[in-house]
Amino acid sequence: xxxxxxxxxxxxxxxxxxxxxxxxxxxxxxxxxxxxxxxxxxxxxxxxxxxxxxxxxxxxxxxxxxxxxxxxxxxxxxxxxxxxxxxxxxxxxxxxxxxxxxxxxxxxxxxxxxxxxxxxxxxxxxxxxxxxxxxxxxxxxxxxxxxxxxxxxxxxxxxxxxxxxxxxxxxxxxxxxxxxxxxxxxxxxxxxxxxxxxxxxxxxxxxxxxxxxxxxxxxxxxxxxxxxxxxxxxxxxxxxxxxxxxxxxxxxxxxxxxxxxxxxxxxxxxxxxxxxxxxxxxxxxxxxxxxxxxxxxxxxxxxxxxxxxxxxxxxxxxxxxxxxxxxxxxxxxxxxxxxxxxxxxxxxxxxxxxxxxxxxxxxxxxxxxxxxxxxxxxxxxxxxxxxxxxxxxxx
Ligand code: CTP
Numbered sequence: 529x530x531x532x533x534x535x536x537x538x539x540x541x542x543x544x545x546x547x548x549x550x551x552x553x554x555x556x557x558x559x560x561x562x563x564x565x566x567x568x569x570x571x572x573x574x575x576x577x578x579x580x581x582x583x584x585x586x587x588x589x590x591x592x593x594x595x596x597x598x599x600x601x602x603x604x605x606x607x608x609x610x611x612x613x614x615x616x617x618x619x620x621x622x623x624x625x626x627x628x629x630x631x632x633x634x635x636x637x638x639x640x641x642x643x644x645x646x647x648x649x650x651x652x653x654x655x656x657x658x659x660x661x662x663x664x665x666x667x668x669x670x671x672x673x674x675x676x677x678x679x680x681x682x683x684x685x686x687x688x689x690x691x692x693x694x695x696x697x698x699x700x701x702x703x704x705x706x707x708x709x710x711x712x713x714x715x716x717x718x719x720x721x722x723x724x725x726x727x728x729x730x731x732x733x734x735x736x737x738x739x740x741x742x743x744x745x746x747x748x749x750x751x752x753x754x755x756x757x758x759x760x761x762x763x764x765x766x767x768x769x770x771x772x773x774x775x776x777x778x779x780x781x782x783x784x785x786x787x788x789x790x791x792x793x794x795x796x797x798x799x800x801x802x803x804x805x806x807x808x809x810x811x812x813x814x815x816x817x818x819x820x821x822x823x824x825x826x827x828x829x830x831x832x833x834x835x836x837x838x839x840x841x842x843x844x845x846x847x848x849x850x851x852x853x854x855x856x857x858x859x860x861x862x863x864x865x866x867x868x869x870x871x872x873x874x875x876x877x878x879x880x881x882x883x884x885x886x887x888x889x890x891x892x893x894x895x896x897x898x899x900x901x902x903x904x905x906x907x908x909x910x911x912x913x914x915x916x917x918x919x920x921x922x923x
Contacts, residue, residue: 529704531561536703537609537641538563539634540580542570544684545616545650545693550575552615552696553583559704564605565589568621568634592633602636612641613703616650616693619661626664644706644753648676648699653689670767672752676702705911706753712921713756719785719792720748721799723763725778729824730810737800738885741766743850744798746913751794754917759788763799778802778829785832789839794846794920797833798874805829837869846920848872854879858893858901865895872896872920882906894919 536556540546546567556563563584567575572590580588589601606612614621614634621635630636638645647668655661656678665675676699679692722744724737741764748760748770758770761784766772773784778801785795804826833849840847849870853860854877861875876892878884883891883906891906894916900923904915 529559529708531556531559531704531707533560534611534707535562535564535609537605537612537637538565538584539612539614539617539621539638540565540567540571540575541614541616541618541621541634542568542573543616543618543650543693544574546571546574548693548696549615550579550583552613552699553580555696555700556703557583557585562586564609566605566634566637568632570618589633592636602630602633602640606637606640606642609641609643611644611646611703611706612638613646613648613699614638615646615648615699617647618649619651619655619658622647622649622668623661623664626667644672644674644709646674646676646699646702646706648694649678649691650693651678651691652683652685653687653691656689656691666767670769672749672769674702674706705914708914709750709753711755712918713751713754713794716756716793717759717788717791718748718751718756718794718796719759719761719788720744720751720796721761721781721785721801722748724800725763725781725802725829726776727778727802727805727829728776728809729806730812730814732813735802735804735806737802739800740764740886741799742886742888743890743909743913744796746909747796747798747916750910750913750917753914756794759792761785761788761799778805778832782830782832782835785836789836789845792845794848795836796848796850796916797836798850800850800852801832802829831868833870834868846871848874848916848920851875852878852884858895861893861895865897870897872923874916892916896923 565580565584566589577588624635625638630639676694680690681692683691723741724739727735748758752758752770761773775781775784807825807827847870851861851864851873857875857877865873873895874892876884883889890909890912893903895901
């Protein structure tokens with residue numbers, strides 16, 4: 529992908545991995561992107577301004593008060609750039625940004641930056657595992673900042689553990705992927721469900737399934753990046769920069785969807801809803817009996833997707849379902865899309881261990897109600913999520 533016309537702002541903080549960022553700047557230059565570089569004063573102990581200036585073919589910014597224009601640099605650099613990547617990101621800079629501290633040019637820009645920001649941390653493994661640092665990372669993630677996890681291996685400080693800067697290719701690819709987003713869903717409300725429902729048997733036991741909730745979460749994140757007002761109804765604990773409604777059972781999920789239905793434009797049911805719940809929930813823990821067999825009576829749950837589709841009579845909403853199959857994927861998917869009456873059905877093969885449940889990857893085929901079909905080859909769930917939304921919007 530050519531990045532012609534894009535401006536990437538690279539923030540370098542004071543860690544030994546700072547020298548690796550020279551290669552990252554070169555990659556962006558080759559792709560056609562304009563690069564602007566801002567460093568913390570400590571970063572200057574590891575790389576020289578002259579090197580960075582030559583590679584980026586631009587002035588390198590360090591000092592807040594080295595003002596050349598009427599507009600302060602922390603505002604103009606933030607305004608001019610399409611994306612910001614902080615690499616290496618030290619524990620100190622991550623923690624300052626998480627708490628709104630703006631005590632140097634880099635942290636001031638980060639504070640004023642309203643577009644996508646990506647952190648590629650690198651530090652000693654004990655610093656990485658420090659609970660205060662981890663709390664700050666969780667806080668930033670919940671606000672939509674992205675993190676490229678450090679790798680495990682030999683560290684410059686002599687330790688061995690998690691803390692090495694991830695590969696330059698990974699940082700580059702993540703920036704390129706994020707630059708593919710445009711505000712296609714501005715003004716729209718997207719409701720997504722995720723996770724497997726939990727159907728209680730008694731106060732200590734339940735029936736559920738292996739759904740990790742990752743695909744639905746990725747779709748909700750993508751919708752948010754495309755500018756949608758996003759709601760995620762999920763059975764999992766999620767901290768995200770959009771509304772999250774935590775539910776447990778299929779009936780609770782149905783109620784939460786009912787609450788959001790009227791105001792929504794797009795509904796995507798990625799949740800694995802239990803088809804049956806226990807008929808007679810026991811308020812007390814069931815005791816073991818002398819019998820060798822125990823028979824649990826189950827009762828059918830409502831088909832939430834089918835009910836929503838039948839409510840969408842005017843057809844002003846787009847409703848999509850997922851279809852997890854262990855055999856005859858496309859035959860079952862075709863049958864399901866007509867039975868449920870949804871606009872799109874996204875089919876994935878759960879018999880494969882490299883994709884689907886719990887995996888970070890997926891490979892799906894999307895069917896539409898008019899007989900159209902498109903396969904999205906194996907990729908990270910984030911990429912598949914963007915591709916699904918773009919396909920739905922285009923159609
Ligand atoms: N679904 C739903 N309510 C249910 C069961 C499923 O809304 N009671 C939705 C799921 O969220 C998914 C789609 O229907 O979007 C297909 O789910 P799937 O489990 O593949 O199909 P089922 O209808 O449950 O059929 P089967 O289990 O026989 O494959």
